[in-house]
Amino acid sequence: MKKRIAIFGSTGSIGTQALEVISSNEDKFEVEILTAHSNEKLLIEQARKYKPNAVVIVNEKKYTTVKDELAGTDVKVFAGEASLEEVAAFDTYDMMLAAIVGFAGLKSTLKCIASGKPVALANKETLVVAGDIVMQKAVKKRVPVIPVDSEHSAIFQCLLGETRNKIEKIILTASGGPFLGRKPNFLVNVKKEHALQHPNWTMGAKISVDSATLMNKGLEMIEARWLFNLQPEQIEVIVHPESIIHSMVQFEDGSIKAQMGPPDMKLPIQYALAFPQRIPNDFPRYDFTRSDGLHFEKPDIKTFRNLALAIQALQKGGNVPCVLNAANEIAVYGFLHNRIGFLDMMEIVERAMDKIPFIEKPTLEEYFESDAAARNFAASLIHI
Ligand code: NDP
Ligand code: MG
Numbered sequence: 001m002k003k004r005i006a007i008f009g010s011t012g013s014i015g016t017q018a019l020e021v022i023s024s025n026e027d028k029f030e031v032e033i034l035t036a037h038s039n040e041k042l043l044i045e046q047a048r049k050y051k052p053n054a055v056v057i058v059n060e061k062k063y064t065t066v067k068d069e070l071a072g073t074d075v076k077v078f079a080g081e082a083s084l085e086e087v088a089a090f091d092t093y094d095m096m097l098a099a100i101v102g103f104a105g106l107k108s109t110l111k112c113i114a115s116g117k118p119v120a121l122a123n124k125e126t127l128v129v130a131g132d133i134v135m136q137k138a139v140k141k142r143v144p145v146i147p148v149d150s151e152h153s154a155i156f157q158c159l160l161g162e163t164r165n166k167i168e169k170i171i172l173t174a175s176g177g178p179f180l181g182r183k184p185n186f187l188v189n190v191k192k193e194h195a196l197q198h199p200n201w202t203m204g205a206k207i208s209v210d211s212a213t214l215m216n217k218g219l220e221m222i223e224a225r226w227l228f229n230l231q232p233e234q235i236e237v238i239v240h241p242e243s244i245i246h247s248m249v250q251f252e253d254g255s256i257k258a259q260m261g262p263p264d265m266k267l268p269i270q271y272a273l274a275f276p277q278r279i280p281n282d283f284p285r286y287d288f289t290r291s292d293g294l295h296f297e298k299p300d301i302k303t304f305r306n307l308a309l310a311i312q313a314l315q316k317g318g319n320v321p322c323v324l325n326a327a328n329e330i331a332v333y334g335f336l337h338n339r340i341g342f343l344d345m346m347e348i349v350e351r352a353m354d355k356i357p358f359i360e361k362p363t364l365e366e367y368f369e370s371d372a373a374a375r376n377f378a379a380s381l382i383h384i
Contacts, residue, residue, distance in 0.1 A: 004092065005273060006033035008084065008108050013200060013204045014148065014265065018097050019046060021270045029310045032093040035100070035108075038062060044069045051075065051094055057284075058081045071129045083370050086107040089115050089185045094275065097148070098123040101206050102329050103371055105206035106130065110364075113143045120272035122148035124223040125329075129322045130367045131226030144273040145227065149222055153268035154246035154259035159228070162251070170230065171248040171256075172220055172298060173240040175263075177211040181243060183303055190342045192335060200243040200263045208308075209332045212328060213345055214299060218310020219328075225314060234312045237298045237307070244286060251333055262286050305346040309353060319359040319370040326374035327352030334382040348378050 005022065009015045011074060015034075022029045031050035036043040038063040047055050047070055054076040057066045064078035064242050070077055078087060081104075088096065088111035096112040097120045098105055105123035112119055114137065121127070126134055138145050147153050151172045159167075195212040196205060203211070210216035221235045243263040250256045261267055262284045270279055301308040306328070313320040331345035340348070352374045357365050 001015070002028060002030045003273070004094045006088070006090075006093040006096045006112075007030050007031065007099060008033070008035045008096060008105065009101065009123070010034040010046055010095035011036040012099055012101060012268065013202065013207075013371070014097070016042075017266050018099065018269050018273065019050065021266055021273060024281065025270075025274075028279070029273060033087050033090065033356040035087070037100075039105075040066050040069075047361055048073070054087050054090070054261045056079060056087055058084065070079060088112045089352045091115065093117065095120060097273065098126065099148070101125075101204055103129055103264045103326065105220040106134075110134065110137065113137050113141055113145075116141050116143055116164075118144045118146065120146050120148050120269070120275075122269075124149055124219050125325055127223045127226045128172050128219050128325045129371060130362075130364060131222065132369070133364055134228045146275050147223075148265075148268050148272045149220060149223065149228055150263070150265065150268045151247040152224060152280070153271055155224065155228060155249055157259045157271070158247075158249040158257040161248075166252045167228070167230065167234060168254075169234045169236055170224060171222070171250065172217060172224060172227065172237050173236055173243070173245050173247050174214065174217040174237055175211070176239040176241050176297075176299070177216075179212055179216065180239065181300075183358075184343060186243070187303070187342050192338065195335070195342065199241070202267065203265075203376045205336055206332050209335060209345075210328070213303035213306040213342070214301075215306035215310060215328055215345075215349075216261075217299070218313070219325065220306045221310060222314050232311075235314070237299050239299050240294065242291075244291075244294055259287060306349060309346065309349050313353065317360075319356070319362045319367060320353060322362070322367050322370045323352055323356045323374040324349055326371040327378040330375055330378035330382070330384070337384075341383050341384065344382075348381055351381065352378050 025259045035056040037256040038059040056078045060079045067077045095118045098109045106126045231329040245258045248258040313324040327349045331348040336342040
């Protein structure tokens with residue numbers, strides 16, 4: 001039996017790489033659902049090639065084009081934000097790949113979990129915003145949440161077979177992004193073109209900017225807290241510019257396990273889709289004899305304040321990570337649209353964290369309210 005995959009965010013960096021993995025393993029996987037926000041051209045092309053049961057185009061203005069272009073096929077076409085949840089409740093797929101970017105991915109992922117379907121989770125913001133509630137629901141429903149994020153996939157792999165052994169800490173590796181070693185006098189002038197040039201990974205625009213500000217690593221600390229049920233002080237970040245060690249787990253006897261490989265997202269995507277199997281492939285292999293060495297240093301959280309802010313949010317808990325995430329999404333949007341500078345992003349996040357009232361144990365509704373309040377406040381700061 002082939003595993004039927006629902007790819008939410010199929011037109012993005014993770015989504016398109018997942019389709020490549022599926023193309024190379026047609027005996028194992030088939031595509032059941034594809035979703036996009038506005039890229040109707042690519043969605044139509046994907047639908048023709050992979051013949052899913054259903055597609056969603058969130059931007060309703062594009063509905064007629066998608067419907068017309070797919071007339072004569074068996075593909076059902078849906079439009080609008082609410083359709084994401086509607087198709088996430090279908091019982092015709094076996095696993096969701098949650099690869100929508102940002103808070104926008106939360107509701108459909110929750111619906112998938114409520115329907116009892118395993119999730120391959122790329123959308124880290126889901127856990128940053130409401131990780132306690134998402135993981136509680138997953139545990140209650142006995143739904144596996146398999147990480148796609150390379151660091152979390154690494155930790156997940158290191159933990160296999162360690163069921164009753166205590167974790168002392170996990171060590172998340174960070175490439176340092178394109179501005180490693182730079183100081184504020186340089187960063188004040190950088191533009192989005194520079195920030196989008198990541199040295200090791202090709203990714204969507206939002207996560208590329210997050211990697212450049214180190215917010216991505218902060219979001220990943222919060223993601224790890226919920227995925228692996230850790231205390232904030234058990235999570236450490238170390239800069240490792242080569243991105244060969246994808247992350248590590250240190251156990252209470254001092255032994256450290258690492259998962260390694262060349263930086264290629266297709267590997268963790270394939271691992272999550274096929275779990276618990278490993279599938280042979282022709283991806284590049286790492287050759288230690290050709291290595292120039294692996295290097296490590298402390299992150300500069302004074303310059304890259306977003307990481308310090310995320311650590312604060314992780315420690316405070318409650319709705320603070322949700323506020324951090326919402327303000328960051330607006331700040332990144334502002335930066336990508338040339339409204340604000342690189343360092344302004346950190347200022348916006350900090351001001352939102354100061355402004356929005358603290359809630360210690362938010363309900364899901366309160367998370368939505370905190371998200372909206374932080375977004376509105378951040379948007380008012382940059383006049384969008
Ligand atoms: P992209 O920006 O490349 O793709 C995002 C996808 O989500 C696209 O299909 C896009 O549709 C869709 N989308 C965007 N906004 C909305 C919305 N409001 N509602 C519904 N769908 C929407 O992102 P990435 O693939 O880079 O990242 C996806 C997620 O995976 C992020 O959470 C990221 O942090 C995480 N991740 C990504 C990695 C990477 O290497 N790229 C690595 C680890 C984690 P359209 O194309 O039509 O706009
Ligand atoms: Mg990552």
